[in-house]
Amino acid sequence: MRYVVAVAETGNFTRAAEQCFVVQSALSHQIKALERELGVELFARTSRKVEPTAAGLAFVDGARRTLAQADRTVADAAAAVGRIRGRLTLGIIPTVTGIDLPDALRRFRDAHPAVTVSLQVGGSDEIVADIRAGAVDVGLLGLPAGDVPEGVRSRVIARDRHVACVAVDHPLAGRRSIGLDRLAGETFVDFPADTPGRAQSDRAFDAAGLDRTVAYEVMALDIVAGLVRAGLSVALLPSAVAPSDDPGVSLVPVRGGPARAEHLAWSDFNPSPAATAFLSIVDASSPAGDSPAVIGRPAD
Structure with a gap:
């Protein structure tokens, strides 16, 4: 989910990989694997341009909410024992x-x-x-x-x-x-x-x-x-x-x-x-x- 959101925000696989601190090949592989699992294409790709498809836009919107909730869950757990x-x-x-x-x-x-x-x-x-x-x-x-x-x-x-x-x-x-x-x-x-x-x-x-x-x-x-x-x-x-x-x-x-x-x-x-x-x-x-x-x- 973080990889998909990063590509959507940067419009570029290379910059997204840098943002996520992974090599581009690993990021691209994970996104392709996710697309196979979902049965949809999340991005329209050319040699010069990357844009989310309609399915990609829907996925990114939900992914952002899910990631935010995941981060909040971790923060709440840490706060329960006094760590912010x-x-x-x-x-x-x-x-x-x-x-x-x-x-x-x-x-x-x-x-x-x-x-x-x-x-x-x-x-x-x-x-x-x-x-x-x-x-x-x-x-x-x-x-x-x-x-x-x-x-x-x-x-x-x-x-x-x-x-x-x-x-x-x-x-x-x-x-x-x-x-x-x-x-x-x-x-x-x-x-x-x-x-x-x-x-x-x-x-x-x-x-x-x-x-x-x-x-x-x-x-x-x-x-x-x-x-x-x-x-x-x-x-x-x-x-x-x-x-x-x-x-x-x-x-x-x-x-x-x-x-x-x-x-x-x-x-x-x-x-x-x-x-x-x-x-x-x-x-x-x-x-x-x-x-x-x-x-x-x-x-x-």
Whole structure:
């Protein structure tokens, strides 16, 4: 099953063999033997291309679930005698500030060296969907203040308010604070539409009855800073991730601006031993328990 899944994921027998730490001939032989046993072809093969057949796609889907359950069974057995092993998959947004993630991972590795950790960076909505689907164990999310992720367990680990990011030679640079009405006529760079990161600013402008123009949509913060620095746009970012050290960018507090909350999220059904252990590590580093840390405060 692992060989078939590897070929389906890589689209190549040689790369699949490398991934599985076997020689290609052994992997190919085992897959052909499986096909004879099943009486179907799992892959359509040419000299240049390998693709799963309809039967192969059905087999791969079931094989992934079976392998995941097998890994979980082994992990549960080890946990029963106090040993945590297996895999921990973390879904994280690019702007995590609510916990010191490298420090948490270091302490987790020290306590549970047999666990393999996988990090997946994405949007909060994607991470929540992956947690519900069982593809991610624990997520670190950023949502508009007041929102709660659905279908998962979660708790708030930090709150923050947005600041305006403008070029140092922008007319608004250096102000003590500004209102959303002063920003409404600017050209913005923001996260893609229909993402939680974008919703934080969209809702603030909607609540104020204001329109704005978003000319650039990106996920990478360094690109956001570059566009602001070049004078092509302004941005609204949580204060904890705004480019405060960039000499070409000025940060200005915003009255009535957007706010976000960072959430720690996990499956509401039978979390893995590794997930439970990681949550314990995070809890141990948060003396205030479920009380959220306030990173940014509203401007006066």
